[in-house]
Amino acid sequence: MHTRSSNDDATDRQLKLLIGLVVVLAVGVTTLGVLHAVATRAAIPNPLVLILIYAISVISFRIKIVIRVGSNQSGYTWVDVPVMVGLVLVPVPWVILCVGAGMATVRILNRADPLRAAFVVAKEVLVIGAAGATMLLLGAQPSVDHPQASITAIVVAYLVSWLVDDLVFYPVIAVASRQTIRKLYRNDLGEQVIFRAATLATVVYIIEVLVLGASLVMLAFVPILVGCLYLWRLRRLRTQQERDSWRQLADTTDELSSVDLNQVLHIGAAQGAKLFSAAEVEIDLTASGVDRVVRAGTDGVLYDGPGPRKFDSDLSITTELETRDRSYQAGALVLDFDGKVKLTEFEQYKLKTFASALCTAIRNAAAYAELQRISEQNAYDAAHDPLTGLANRRELYERAEEYFAGRTEDGVVALLLIDLNHFKEVNDTLGHAAGDAVLREVAHRLDDAAAPGDLVARLGGDEFAVLLVNLITPALATHRAEQMLSSLETTLEVEGMQITVEAAGGIALAPGSGGINELMRRADIAMYQAKRAGQPTATYAHAQDTADVERLMLGGELQRAVAEREFVVDFQPIVDLGSGEVISAEALARWQHPEYGYLTPMQFLETVERSGQLPAFADAVLDQALAASGVWREAGFDLPIAVNVSPRSLLDSRFPATVLTRLASHAVPPDRLVLELSETLTISQLDTVGRALDELREAGVRLALDDFGTGVSPLSVLSHIPVNQLKIDRGFITATETSSEAAAVIRSTVDLARSLHLAVIAVGVESEPQRHALWELGCVAGQGHLFARPMSSIRLLGALQRGSGGRPGALAAALHDEGSVVRMPRRRASGSGRTTG
Known part of the structure; x- marks a missing residue:
């Protein structure tokens, strides 16, 4: 049993009041008919005639065209035929008795609801009373032997009975189906006119046969005529009903084309109740793994929440919600009726079609909801830190x-x-x-x-x-x-x-x-x-x-400087300390400021790093450095190029791809590029930049650790960053001649580099004594003003072509005679990717 709503209780009360009124009026009409028969001393009719009227009433009431409106069943019957014929043959009270008994018999056999049975019998009593009174007023006198009833009286009496029937029937059915009387009457008027006209013609035919005294064999045509009319009428109603059902199903399917799952379920449940004239409809999604049940009536959604379902009895019809190919099952659709209902073959097909369309709509809405969830999750992930869940x-x-x-x-x-x-x-x-x-x-x-x-x-x-x-x-x-x-x-x-x-x-x-x-x-x-x-x-x-005022001013000019290519690159050669030959070059960024002139990185780099222009700045420097490398290579000097990289650039996940794209565009092999990292700036961010460095290293790009020895933990840096070169800070080079501690640091750095198969470069070599001291300590490469100051790529190419002492590619005299020192080829450490210097 399911809980009734307040609307249902109100409807029941209204129905009971209306039916009670009809029953009271019927009792009054019956009483008046009996009093009239007694007053006129009407004779008791032949029992055979009464039995015949009773039998025809039973048959006429059984042969009917059923229409289900809401959860109520009603239909057109042929009971008007025995009623009108009976009024011509016998007095009104006997017609009421015979027809009422016949209808009651059918109701008992069908085990109909007592309230509905009382309404149907009482309504028919009112119809009979109205028709009989009209015929009496028009002078018709009922008689089996000599019936006196004109065609006019019969037609007028039938029209009056039709009017009374509608006046009693439509208010009750409107309350039961919760529709307006006007809508019901308008939808049914055309069919009523045809059916009533056929019934009236049948009545007139039967009475004319009886009045004219024609052979009773002529009455044999009546069942044939009634049967033909019945079949025609039934086919017409079913065709109309199927047409309306398909139109309603199409409209419902259009309404289901929503991407909102809640809307799909609510529309499906509510429209399902209207489409199949069910009291309530349930959609159970537990089969798809969702504990949710939606219940609705023709007035709208009544429940939306967790299961279990409410209806599962003989009064309900359950069908699976699955697609036509059965590739997806969403749950079950349950139709609940107030009485036991058997769906026709057409209604079963319609139910299957509706369930398939509803299942498809549920699947589409669920898929859209999942896509929306994924989109929202991606948007959330893009704005939040994966470890802590905070904003990024x-x-x-x-x-x-x-x-x-x-x-x-x-x-x-x-x-x-x-x-x-x-x-x-x-x-x-x-x-x-x-x-x-x-x-x-x-x-x-x-x-x-x-x-x-x-x-x-x-x-x-x-x-x-x-x-x-x-x-x-x-x-x-x-x-x-x-x-x-x-x-x-x-x-x-x-x-x-x-x-x-x-x-x-x-x-x-x-x-x-x-x-x-x-x-x-x-x-x-x-x-x-x-x-x-x-x-x-x-x-x-x-x-x-x-930060001074000039640097603050520079911060607002960075975007213009990048756009107008004010950042240029100078190059300082890196020289073999023993032979004086150039073995590579370091790219050094400069800013040709229109007001402040030639600015070094010390004057603007911090501002660039803290601005949003760092990616564009780094790309511009890298592009110019690789372009210069290509020019030197075409001139016969295949020199690796070293470019300083900010740790903040390595925090950008797009930086490795940018580097590799620039290498490909300039056709420079990855191993000819060296990215120099500042040890003092990366010590606190080793884990963060490690992934970017590993990606670059795997692509073949070489790495150098700049300012080595000035950080708080150089060994920790070496254990985290896969470098190929160490660049000793200029502070140690300057103190080499006067400080034994500085010499010891350089010697230990060289020994450490050899054990790790790393190259060592001394930065800031300013004099020949420093060069000799570094050579004796085992350092084989250096850069500084002793060899050359930073210069443009074209000037460096000219210096390489001129050479020193007639040796192209050399910028200083050798420390030893030619052939007195044999350089061993660099060997690659097994599995490490590092080479010896």
């Missing part, structure tokens, strides 16, 4: 740019840049898994401590940023920053160990110009100020900014 650098920049586009709406905005102290020790001591656990916990605490609207992001490694918004006053930024950093003070447990996280934070208020790049630069400066001072936070102050 890209999302932070986009949110900040939104502020700079309409800054007056959100009050004061500031950026808090956070860097964890000594985080590398966690990775080195406990491993990367423990380090990841620490980063996740830090991210969780920062996110919890953030105020509504603030954006917490992980920039990479152990660096976090918080975009502080809706600040009432600038001073509130410091208070909010201290609160967030204090959330990290509580110890956390990692692999059974208690760890205290220390961090330094730099605070910067949004600048009037420069956008997010300038805001990030200022927060970075403040963070390092906090680290140097040993304080948890520091706020950016312009007086403490080491």
Whole structure:
């Protein structure tokens, strides 16, 4: 049993009131008929005539054309024939008795609902009473032997009975089906006229035969006529019903073409109830792995939630929701009726077609929902850090740019840049898994401590940023920053160990110009100020900014400089210290500024690295360096070219592909390119840049470690970065002649390089004594002003062609006589990819 809604209860009450009224009127009509018969002393008719009227009533009521409206069944019957014939032959009370008894007999045999049976019998009593009263008023006198009824009286009486029948029938059926009387009557009027006309013709024919006294054999044609009319009428109704059903099914299928699964299910359930005249319809999706049931009636959705289904009895019809090829099954469709209903062959086919269309719509909507979920997931992944779930650098920049586009709406905005102290020790001591656990916990605490609207992001490694918004006053930024950093003070447990996280934070208020790049630069400066001072936070102050006014001005001119090719490349040769021959060259970027003149990297590189122009700048330098290498190669000097690369470039996942694309465009073999890395800048980002370096190394690009010996942990760098060359910092070269410690560092570096099969290059060779000292310490290559200052590619080509002492390609005299030193060929270390120098 299923729970009835308040609408159902209201409908039942209205039906009972209407039917009760009809029954009361029928009792009154019957009483009046009996009183009239008594008053006129009407004779008792022949029992055979009464039995005949009763039998014909039973047969006429059994032969009917059934129409199901809503969950109710109704139809056209031929009971009007025995009624009108009976009114011509016997008094009204006897017609009521015979016809009523016949209808009651059929209802009992069909085990019909008592309320409906009472309504049908009472309605027919009213119809008979109205027709009989009309005939009496028109002078018709019922008689078996001498019936006196004109055709006019019969026709008028039948029309009156038709009117009374409609007045009683349509209000009740309208309440039961919850439709308007006008709509029901309009839809049925055409069929009614034809059927009523056929019935009236049959009645007139029968009565004329009886009145004229013709042979009763003529009545044998009546069943044939009734049967033909019945079959014609049934076929016509079924054709109309099928046409309407297909049109309704097509409209429903169009409505199902939605990509919203909720809409598909709600439309399918509600339209299914209307399409099959069911009380309620259920869609059960448990077969597809979804615990969801949608239930609807003709008035709309009644339930949408988890199962189980509500209907599963003899009063319901269940069909599987599957595609025509049965490749996909979504669940089950359940039709529930108030009474037991058997679908016709056409309705079964229609149900199967509807179920297939609904299943296809569910599959399409589910597929679209999955695609939308994947799209949303991809969008989420593109904006969030995979380890911590926080926003990433890209999302932070986009949110900040939104502020700079309409800054007056959100009050004061500031950026808090956070860097964890000594985080590398966690990775080195406990491993990367423990380090990841620490980063996740830090991210969780920062996110919890953030105020509504603030954006917490992980920039990479152990660096976090918080975009502080809706600040009432600038001073509130410091208070909010201290609160967030204090959330990290509580110890956390990692692999059974208690760890205290220390961090330094730099605070910067949004600048009037420069956008997010300038805001990030200022927060970075403040963070390092906090680290140097040993304080948890520091706020950016312009007086403490080491960047001068000229560099700040340059920051706004970078885009123009890249677009107008103001960045050029000079080259400094790298020389074999023993022979004086050029063995490679290093590319050094310069900026030909229209106002400040020739600028070196020391004057603009930091600004470039902190701007959004770094990828374009690095690509321009690489392009010019490889182009020069091609010119030298065509002239007979196949020299490897070394290019400095910023660690920030290696954080860009597109950088390796850019390098390989440039190599291919200039037809330069990858092993002729050397990328120089600054050891002091990469020590804290080894894990982050390692993937990019491995990709370049596998492609054949060679790597060099610049400024070797100045970092805090050179051996750690060598264990993480697969380099081919070491470049000794110029500070050690300058002190070679006067400091035994510097000489010892150089000798140990050379020994280390030999053991690792690496080449060693001395940077900043300024004099012949330095050259001799380096040679004696085992260093075989160097660069510096002793050999040549940085120059353009064309000037370097000219110097190579002129040579030194008549030797093209040499820039200095040899330290030994020709043939006195035998150079061993470079050998490749097994499995390492490194070569000896």
